[in-house]
Amino acid sequence: MNYGQFLNMVPEVVLMAILVIAFIADFASSKNAERKWFNPLMCVLLVAQVVVSFLQDSSVTAFGGMYHATPAVNVMKTILAAGTLIVVIQAKKWLSRPDTSFKEGEFYMLVVSTLLGMNMMMSAGHFLMFFLGLEMASVPMACLVALDKYRHNSAEAAAKYILTATFSSGVMLYGISFIYGAFGTLYFSGIAWSVTFSQHPTFIILGLVFFFSGLGFKISLVPFHFWTADTYQGAPTTVTGYLSVVSKGAAAFTLCTILMKVFAPVTAYWQYMLYIVIVLSITVANLFAIRQNELKRFMAFSSISQAGYIMLAVIGDSQLGVAALSYYVLVYVVANLAVFTVIGAVEESSNGRTDMDVYNGFYQTNPKLSFLMTLALFSLAGIPPFAGMFSKFFVFMAAAQQGSFLAYFVVFIALINTVVSLYYYLLIVKAMYIKQSDSPLPTFKSDVNTKIALAVCTLGIALCGVCSFFYDWIVAAV
Numbered sequence: 001m002n003y004g005q006f007l008n009m010v011p012e013v014v015l016m017a018i019l020v021i022a023f024i025a026d027f028a029s030s031k032n033a034e035r036k037w038f039n040p041l042m043c044v045l046l047v048a049q050v051v052v053s054f055l056q057d058s059s060v061t062a063f064g065g066m067y068h069a070t071p072a073v074n075v076m077k078t079i080l081a082a083g084t085l086i087v088v089i090q091a092k093k094w095l096s097r098p099d100t101s102f103k104e105g106e107f108y109m110l111v112v113s114t115l116l117g118m119n120m121m122m123s124a125g126h127f128l129m130f131f132l133g134l135e136m137a138s139v140p141m142a143c144l145v146a147l148d149k150y151r152h153n154s155a156e157a158a159a160k161y162i163l164t165a166t167f168s169s170g171v172m173l174y175g176i177s178f179i180y181g182a183f184g185t186l187y188f189s190g191i192a193w194s195v196t197f198s199q200h201p202t203f204i205i206l207g208l209v210f211f212f213s214g215l216g217f218k219i220s221l222v223p224f225h226f227w228t229a230d231t232y233q234g235a236p237t238t239v240t241g242y243l244s245v246v247s248k249g250a251a252a253f254t255l256c257t258i259l260m261k262v263f264a265p266v267t268a269y270w271q272y273m274l275y276i277v278i279v280l281s282i283t284v285a286n287l288f289a290i291r292q293n294e295l296k297r298f299m300a301f302s303s304i305s306q307a308g309y310i311m312l313a314v315i316g317d318s319q320l321g322v323a324a325l326s327y328y329v330l331v332y333v334v335a336n337l338a339v340f341t342v343i344g345a346v347e348e349s350s351n352g353r354t355d356m357d358v359y360n361g362f363y364q365t366n367p368k369l370s371f372l373m374t375l376a377l378f379s380l381a382g383i384p385p386f387a388g389m390f391s392k393f394f395v396f397m398a399a400a401q402q403g404s405f406l407a408y409f410v411v412f413i414a415l416i417n418t419v420v421s422l423y424y425y426l427l428i429v430k431a432m433y434i435k436q437s438d439s440p441l442p443t444f445k446s447d448v449n450t451k452i453a454l455a456v457c458t459l460g461i462a463l464c465g466v467c468s469f470f471y472d473w474i475v476a477a478v
Contacts, residue, residue, distance in 0.1 A: 005062040009069070009123075011053045011077050015116040018045045019109060026105025035104065039092045039449070042108050046085040053078040057477070061125070065187060068125035071477035075326055076253045077119055083246045083333040084115050086456055090341045091238040092449035093348055100236075103147060110147075111242065113140040118250035122257070127176050127186040130254070131169075134218070138165045141247060145235040157234025164217055164227040172214025178207035188262045201266075208263055208270055218251040219307050222280040232300035237347055237354070240296055241340030244303045249329040252307065256314045256325055274315055275406050279413050281308030286420040295343055295354045295428075299336075302380065305421060306332055309395055312414055316401040323478040324394035327464075327471050331379065331391040334460030338376035341453045342369050349444040361440035362432040369446070370432045372454050377425040379461045382418050387464035392418065394471070 117136025124130035146158030
């Protein structure tokens with residue numbers, strides 16, 4: 001084996017170096033010391049990761065095609081690395097608590113490990129490499145969910161997450177076994193070529209259905225979503241934000257790539273599956289979100305609905321769809337993390353409260369946080385001129401490009417649901433600006449890291465809405 005091929009995997013090699021540095025830094029420092037330098041160090045390292053991923057603008061392969069990175073994949077790696085950076089920035093205050101400060105090193109190592117697994121998953125050219133990357137991302141994520149095991153319902157949330165992840169992995173492996181049994185290979189290119197001339201349509205369809213079902217659990221599409229609300233509520237708020245955007249974005253992009261690359265000859269079958277799943281995900285999630293009073297459960301159903309919109313871009317089966325999906329994930333990362341940054345700040349200042357009633361009269365005591373929360377919610381709802389409006393427009397356009405009556409019908413249902421989503425996002429705005437409280441949350445001052453995270457997210461929402469650079473960058477790569 002030529003170990004020099006590892007140098008072709010530059011983003012992954014940098015992540016491994018960050019992982020080693022984090023381990024040494026955690027091991028060498030005193031557990032009792034106040035390690036103010038640890039968080040800035042990790043932020044600098046992740047900035048380097050973002051820059052390295054951004055500079056990768058060519059296609060590379062390694063290990064006989066098992067690893068294959070394209071400019072489009074590197075764009076998604078850059079977006080997810082930037083999302084991880086924002087998560088690490090906002091985690092500082094939570095990690096400063098006496099009951100979590102000694103876990104700071106473990107948190108950084110687990111976060112970097114999951115990002116490494118996601119990168120491997122997106123760059124896979126072989127189902128074995130894909131599955132290894134998926135497990136590298138899933139197992140550390142379960143540890144992150146359980147990081148606050150003595151507080152709230154973190155241990156219960158982790159148990160539900162790992163059991164669901166185990167079941168979905170088994171279902172997915174079952175589908176992959178059908179594919180291998182039919183074609184005798186696990187290489188994406190070999191399977192795509194074999195499917196074209198295959199005499200085993202039953203095996204292809206069974207493999208596709210089981211594979212789609214397994215990955216549907218990771219993206220939390222309906223009807224594979226039952227773990228989402230409990231896990232989001234029980235996990236630490238910082239981890240919930242990470243799980244809702246970075247993990248979801250990686251899984252959605254990978255599913256899009258494999259459907260278009262491996263199952264291109266049977267596009268009609270997976271398009272019909274997507275029609276059903278998208279309509280169910282957007283509609284069911286919106287209806288359940290209206291009934292929520294716990295904000296993290298509310299955002300869980302919001303994320304299920306957003307997953308449906310993300311997968312809407314895949315229907316068109318085109319380069320425009322890949323670009324629209326990537327851009328949607330970029331906008332979703334900055335908007336959703338802005339919401340979770342505010343939720344985390346309020347939680348730390350209200351003795352752990354995350355119910356919607358704590359936001360009654362919030363504007364009177366904390367007008368700046370209320371304003372930034374409103375901007376992020378409007379972007380998630382797709383209100384112009386915010387970035388979310390353009391991301392929804394692009395996914396609708398990509399889906400409509402398919403040209404069939406069913407595609408137009410699904411886009412129409414998604415448009416109607418956009419109005420529904422606007423209603424339940426406005427429930428939070430109503431609580432902050434209109435509802436009164438006898439004992440509103442007192443005015444509090446956010447720490448520097450929270451301000452930086454909110455500034456980055458708000459700048460991202462504004463620039464993605466008025467500046468075409470980001471979309472042009474994604475389109476050029478795709």
